[in-house]
Amino acid sequence: MRKIHILISILCVSFVLGQNDYSLEDINSSSEYYGEDVGTSYFPDQVTLHYFGHYN
Amino acid sequence: MKLIGVGKSQHMSTLGNWTNGNDASVCADQSGFAGYATWNDWGASQRDLYVLDHEGNEVFHENITSSTNWGNSSSSNWQELRNFIEELISQIPADCNPDLACGEAITCCDGLLYPTTCCSENCDESIGECECTEGEVNNDNPCNPMECWEGQWIEIIIDCAEQMGVPCEGGAYVPPEEGECCSECVLFASGDINGDGVLNVLDIVALVNLVLSGNSYNEVADMNSDGILNVLDVVLLVGIVLG
Numbered sequence: 470m471r472k473i474h475i476l477i478s479i480l481c482v483s484f485v486l487g488q489n490d491y492s493l494e495d496i497n498s499s500s501e502y503y504g505e506d507v508g509t510s511y512f513p514d515q516v517t518l519h520y521f522g523h524y525n
Numbered sequence: 526m527k528l529i530g531v532g533k534s535q536h537m538s539t540l541g542n543w544t545n546g547n548d549a550s551v552c553a554d555q556s557g558f559a560g561y562a563t564w565n566d567w568g569a570s571q572r573d574l575y576v577l578d579h580e581g582n583e584v585f586h587e588n589i590t591s592s593t594n595w596g597n598s599s600s601s602n603w604q605e606l607r608n609f610i611e612e613l614i615s616q617i618p619a620d621c622n623p624d625l626a627c628g629e630a631i632t633c634c635d636g637l638l639y640p641t642t643c644c645s646e647n648c649d650e651s652i653g654e655c656e657c658t659e660g661e662v663n664n665d666n667p668c669n670p671m672e673c674w675e676g677q678w679i680e681i682i683i684d685c686a687e688q689m690g691v692p693c694e695g696g697a698y699v700p701p702e703e704g705e706c707c708s709e710c711v712l713f714a715s716g717d718i719n720g721d722g723v724l725n726v727l728d729i730v731a732l733v734n735l736v737l738s739g740n741s742y743n744e745v746a747d748m749n750s751d752g753i754l755n756v757l758d759v760v761l762l763v764g765i766v767l768g
Contacts, residue, residue: 493531514617514618515526518529518574
């Protein structure tokens with residue numbers, strides 16, 4: 470029952486945000502959006518670039 | 526344009542490599558039940574770059590790992606990408622609010638006609654160019670002058686007393702001068718030189734005598750009220766009598 474509950478929650482979040490969208494905290498202290506949850510929908514009517522990467 | 530870096534929470538110990546001298550947003554996707562949700566949703570791989578237009582549509586996706594194609598910031602790939610992004614930015618419509626409360630009236634704004642008083646502020650498209658400049662007047666037809674109001678010509682209808690059947694009591698209608706529309710009701714007191722209450726040839730004869738004799742000024746005979754008795758007064762009186 471617990472696993473079904475978690476799965477439903479994940480599906481609900483996906484539908485709410487929509488395709489190509491996310492909401493994650495900006496952790497760059499130099500950014501003007503530091504501490505806010507940003508994503509595609511956070512910047513409406515703007516061209517957005519999304520770079521997926523990490524340092525191993 | 527906004528740039529967002531999306532990393533993974535387990536690699537945030539090297540966050541400084543991302544943010545050193547960089548004020549773009551940087552996020553850490555969190556590891557969860559099904560892995561890194563954002564990375565999974567986007568189907569992203571290490572060093573994938575996505576570009577979304579102002580409507581949130583994905584318009585570019587490429588892995589920029591290759592140092593050959595993407596290693597040099599002045600490479601043709603980067604230049605083409607910059608040009609592409611600039612084109613996307615140029616397609617962003619001007620700031621407007623479609624929910625603005627506007628008056629339903631065709632309005633001229635900056636030479637263009639809009640269907641409401643908000644002009645383009647409510648995201649309305651222009652319906653054409655303004656016909657004229659605010660306050661401009663067209664008097665080509667003095668009986669149908671037009672004035673520019675809100676970018677459109679507004680006709681002014683002039684109702685002349687004579688055409689409306691208003692009698693010219695105690696006088697007669699004089700045809701309008703050039704540039705004028707309506708006849709003028711000229712009272713008989715002006716021109717009734719013999720004072721018999723009627724304007725006829727007797728008054729014309731009397732006026733001619735006054736003009737030729739050069740006698741003192743007679744206000745009743747001064748048909749055009751210019752302070753002089755001359756042939757102009759005679760012509761005007763003849764016009765009234767014959768009209």
